[in-house]
Amino acid sequence: MIAKKVLLVGNFGVGKTSLIRRFVLSEFSEDYISTIGVRVSSKIVKVGNEEIKLLIWDVAGTNDDEKIPKAYFLGASAAMYVFDLSREETYVNLKNQIEVVQELSGLKNITVVGNKKDLLTSNEIDHLIKTISVPVNLITSAKENENVEDAFTILAKQSLN
Template sequence: MIAKKVLLVGNFGVGKTSLIRRFVLNQFSEDYISTIGVRVSSKVVLYENKEIKLLIWDVAGTSGDEKIPKAYFLGASAAMFVFDLSREETYLTIDNYLESIRHLSGLKDITIVGNKKDLLTKEELETVIETISVKIDLITSAKEDENVESAFLQLASQAIK
């Protein structure tokens, strides 16, 4: 079995921890508990007939202008940038955020996930997708368990490239 360090990064309150809890424990809670620093979880996934142990680093959210310690990025095989579809401030400066992540991690490809789909109507979602300057890889809802597994499997596929 191979182990791969993967990162979840993004602004505070976008649902990084909720996505991880849904994926690892199949649980969801409405309670917001801010991550301080970094929290590491793990789960073994089967991808292309290989067992991969994902070491999932839940990096504390920022308000966008704070710097994330470079040490968190060392040795990362893949990263997922999570934003909140219902909060414009979490995706307006997405280009700058992604550039910073690429610089700190050395990773070229970053999985981009819009979370909290359950908070938007179909029309609102379409407007958000048109507004965002980068290609969104997946639209998820940790609450409704929509595309969560797919997001982490995409991360696993990136990690073994």
């Protein structure tokens, strides 16, 4: 089975960990995770006839003020940038933040996901997507388990390219 390292990045509180919790069950303690700033979880995903073991590195934040070791981004085959649809500060600098992830990871394509769909109306979401500087690949709700599986399938497909 192929194993791929994939990244999950985005500001604090956007719901990255909730997305992972919906997708896999993590066994590491929270104290540990907050100390080193990353959580590694694994999940087997089927893409076509192929099974891929995703090693998901949930990196806490990408801001300059958050001292995250650059090594966390190395060797990744795909990355998902998650922002919170209900908090402007998590997508106001989306373009720059994605460029930072691209630079650190060496990846060209980053899957952009807007989470917390359940907190906005469909009109608000449509309007918001138009105003955001980068194309949004998927809108999810970890709380209502909407499009979570799809987001990770996109990530798995991307890791094969």
